[in-house]
Amino acid sequence: GVFANNPAMCAYVDALTTAPGQPYAVxxxxxxxxxxxxxxxxxxxxxxxxxxxxLLEIVFDGxxxxxxxxxxxxxxxxxxxxQATLEPGLEAMDDTSRRNLRALRVTAEKLIADRRxxxxxxxxxxxxxxxxxxxxx
Numbered sequence: 001g002v003f004a005n006n007p008a009m010c011a012y013v014d015a016l017t018t019a020p021g022q023p024y025a026v027x028x029x030x031x032x033x034x035x036x037x038x039x040x041x042x043x044x045x046x047x048x049x050x051x052x053x054x055l056l057e058i059v060f061d062g063x064x065x066x067x068x069x070x071x072x073x074x075x076x077x078x079x080x081x082x083q084a085t086l087e088p089g090l091e092a093m094d095d096t097s098r099r100n101l102r103a104l105r106v107t108a109e110k111l112i113a114d115r116r117x118x119x120x121x122x123x124x125x126x127x128x129x130x131x132x133x134x135x136x137x
Contacts, residue, residue: 004067005060005061005063005064006028006030006063006064006068008028008067008071008079008081009067009070009071011026012026012071012075023078023129024075024078025075025079025122025125025126026071026075026078026080027079027080027082028068028071028079028080028081030064030082030083030084032083032085032086032090032091032104033083033084034085034086034088034090034091035085036054068081068083077125078125080119080122082111082112082119084107084108084111086107087103087107089103090103090107
C-alpha cells in the first residue's frame with residue numbers, strides 16, 4: 001500500500017512489457033474506502049502531528065483515484081474497478097474478529113449485487129471477446 005495503493009496500473013504496465021501488443025482487460029479489486037469527514041471545529045487547531053494520519057489517508061486515496069482515472073481513459077471498455085465504501089469501524093486491517101469479517105463479507109456481497117450488470121458485462125468480455133479483440137491469457 002505504501003508503494004502502489006492501487007496496483008492495477010503496475011499490473012497493466014507489467015503485462016504490457018511482458019507481452020507487448022496484446023489487448024488486456026483489467027479487473028481492479030479494491031480493499032474498501034472509508035469516507036470520514038473531519039469536522040472543522042475538531043481540526044481547526046490541529047498541528048502537524050495531528051494532521052499526519054488524515055493527510056496520509058488523503059494522499060493514498062488520491063493516488064488510488066488517479067490510477068482508477070488513468071485506467072478508465074486507457075481501457076474504457078476493458079477496465080472495471082470494484083471498491084466498496086466501508087462503514088466506520090470496518091477499516092482496521094488487523095481486525096480479524098468474526099464480527100468484522102462477517103460485516104466485510106456482507107459489504108462485499110452488497111457491492112457485487114449492486115454492480116452485477118457491470119461485472120457480468122466485464123466477464124462476458126473475457127469469455128467471449130468481440131471479433132478482432134482476442135484477449136491474452
